[in-house]
Amino acid sequence: MRAMFSQWKAELLRTGRDRRFFFLTLGMPIAFYLIFINQQGGDAKIGGTFWGEYFMVSMAAFGIVGSSVNTFGVRLAAERKSGWVRLLRTTPLSSVGYALAKTFTQLTLSLFITVVIFMVAHFSQGVSLTPSRWLEILLWLWLGSLPFAALGVLIGMAGNAAQVLGTLVYLVLSMLGGLWTPVQALPQTMQEIARWMPTYHFARPAWNLLTGHAVQWSDIVILFAYSLLFISLAALVQKRVDSRPES
Amino acid sequence: MDTVVEMIDAAKEFGGKQAVRGVSLAVARGSAVALLGPNGAGKTTSIAMMLGLLRPTHGQVRLFGGDPGSPRQHARMGVMLQSVSVPDRLTVAETVNLFRGFYPAPLPAERLLTAAGLKDDARTLANRLSGGKMRRLQFALALAGDPEALFLDEPTVGMDVTSRRQFWDELRGFVASGKTLLLTTHDLQEADMVADRVIVMNEGKVVADDTPERIKSEFGGRQISFVAGSGVDLAKLDPLPEVLSVQTAGRRVTVRTTDSDALLRRLIHGEWDISDIQVTGAGLEDAFVRLTTEMGNRA
Numbered sequence: 001m002r003a004m005f006s007q008w009k010a011e012l013l014r015t016g017r018d019r020r021f022f023f024l025t026l027g028m029p030i031a032f033y034l035i036f037i038n039q040q041g042g043d044a045k046i047g048g049t050f051w052g053e054y055f056m057v058s059m060a061a062f063g064i065v066g067s068s069v070n071t072f073g074v075r076l077a078a079e080r081k082s083g084w085v086r087l088l089r090t091t092p093l094s095s096v097g098y099a100l101a102k103t104f105t106q107l108t109l110s111l112f113i114t115v116v117i118f119m120v121a122h123f124s125q126g127v128s129l130t131p132s133r134w135l136e137i138l139l140w141l142w143l144g145s146l147p148f149a150a151l152g153v154l155i156g157m158a159g160n161a162a163q164v165l166g167t168l169v170y171l172v173l174s175m176l177g178g179l180w181t182p183v184q185a186l187p188q189t190m191q192e193i194a195r196w197m198p199t200y201h202f203a204r205p206a207w208n209l210l211t212g213h214a215v216q217w218s219d220i221v222i223l224f225a226y227s228l229l230f231i232s233l234a235a236l237v238q239k240r241v242d243s244r245p246e247s
Numbered sequence: 248m249d250t251v252v253e254m255i256d257a258a259k260e261f262g263g264k265q266a267v268r269g270v271s272l273a274v275a276r277g278s279a280v281a282l283l284g285p286n287g288a289g290k291t292t293s294i295a296m297m298l299g300l301l302r303p304t305h306g307q308v309r310l311f312g313g314d315p316g317s318p319r320q321h322a323r324m325g326v327m328l329q330s331v332s333v334p335d336r337l338t339v340a341e342t343v344n345l346f347r348g349f350y351p352a353p354l355p356a357e358r359l360l361t362a363a364g365l366k367d368d369a370r371t372l373a374n375r376l377s378g379g380k381m382r383r384l385q386f387a388l389a390l391a392g393d394p395e396a397l398f399l400d401e402p403t404v405g406m407d408v409t410s411r412r413q414f415w416d417e418l419r420g421f422v423a424s425g426k427t428l429l430l431t432t433h434d435l436q437e438a439d440m441v442a443d444r445v446i447v448m449n450e451g452k453v454v455a456d457d458t459p460e461r462i463k464s465e466f467g468g469r470q471i472s473f474v475a476g477s478g479v480d481l482a483k484l485d486p487l488p489e490v491l492s493v494q495t496a497g498r499r500v501t502v503r504t505t506d507s508d509a510l511l512r513r514l515i516h517g518e519w520d521i522s523d524i525q526v527t528g529a530g531l532e533d534a535f536v537r538l539t540t541e542m543g544n545r546a
Binding site: 009017092 | 298299300318319321322324326328329330331332333334335336337341342344345346347348349350351385388392398
């Protein structure tokens with residue numbers, strides 16, 4: 001417990017000093033929000049709700065995916081490459097403890113990103129929801145971010161390719177999942193593709209919550225399946241790495 | 248015997264290549280052991296198995312009598328590995344405190360920074376340290392949990408002379424307080440500085456296991472070679488106290504010696520009829536090759 005807390009604290013400290021995190025992971029969704037809101041107007045109707053609210057959820061999801069897949073994955077790859085993870089394996093912080101500490105770090109950051117985006121939407125567009133609705137959406141985005149943490153772990157195993165791969169996966173998943181352009185506005189084939197994206201099933205329940213619809217089981221099942229896939233792949237890669245000689 | 252780490256016929260194979268071939272050894276509590284050998288001898292692989300980083304493909308490894316992979320055993324040891332760099336965006340003090348947080352009863356941060364000679368660098372970003380200081384920081388991390396046993400893989404690589412001196416002083420203090428040390432090195436002199444036992448490895452096997460004094464005379468010796476005149480009785484060479492072995496090839500004689508200076512003095516003063524004298528260091532690499540072939544012949 002103590003070891004995990006120590007790791008969690010250090011991770012947050014590092015993130016707090018990471019310019020890349022603030023400019024890209026947090027800055028991009030904020031900038032997108034402010035730019036695209038003004039193009040459409042926040043009062044435009046979409047999916048039974050207003051564009052200002054709808055796009056707020058999209059950008060919170062976009063930020064979370066960026067933090068998990070891009071920032072987290074790239075940092076993980078660096079730690080593995082530098083031998084730091086090897087050294088940690090000789091300390092009382094177990095592999096499980098390390099993974100949990102990293103997960104809690106990601107959850108903390110997801111919470112932070114979501115709250116910041118909510119505040120930007122509230123103060124720039126006057127987006128206002130009932131307290132329970134704010135909380136529901138926050139909670140869903142928070143827990144729904146876990147599959148993306150698992151994807152970050154997988155990308156963290158890509159070694160030197162992690163930086164490029166992370167950025168690519170981050171942007172492609174966000175675009176295809178309808179986080180940039182609403183799915184309804186996409187051509188038919190793109191809509192079909194979106195239905196298979198984890199990002200779509202991450203954001204859709206939150207969009208639905210805006211209109212008072214409950215989270216659907218199908219979204220949870222699909223996200224769970226994706227988590228399982230990412231974790232299994234990561235375990236598989238880890239096994240191959242273990243059977244290779246040092247250095 | 249109270250055993251800290253034990254290898255029982257342990258072997259490790261990587262894709263058909265044998266890195267360690269059936270090593271058995273036990274390290275007693277309170278001993279200071281140097282694992283000596285040339286690059287590729289299997290030292291790093293052995294230590295990785297002791298620490299639970301690698302599982303042996305054959306045989307057993309036990310750490311504090313238990314599974315080397317278990318975090319419970321890890322609370323009692325400190326480790327320095329090769330080619331590790333610390334995370335970015337943390338200062339030296341923060342990195343030390345991160346590690347202190349992993350252990351149930353850590354040493355005070357002040358004490359660790361002093362031991363590593365990094366007091367003035369406490370607020371420097373850790374990944375900006377020079378190579379030598381980075382190594383010293385890793386030493387501080389190894390000491391963070393107030394360990395019973397230290398495992399150091401080639402600890403002085405990248406350290407400058409001053410760093411080394413302070414490092415050896417610290418290590419001697421650590422050993423003197425009754426704790427256990429296991430380090431790998433390819434430098435016999437380093438092994439001699441702190442160890443009370445030297446285990447020599449080559450090609451994945453233990454080829455010698457003895458006190459540093461004995462290993463030194465076996466490995467650290469020099470060679471004197473000369474052309475002997477016709478009047479020289481070579482049978483008189485063998486009994487001389489400094490002589491380890493004598494080889495002849497025609498009139499060219501090669502003597503392995505524990506003390507080349509003393510032997511040379513004796514030969515000159517004794518007015519031996521010898522010419523074309525050469526003194527060469529019997530390098531450790533040569534010694535390893537010789538020892539392994541000798542062992543091979545004996546088997």
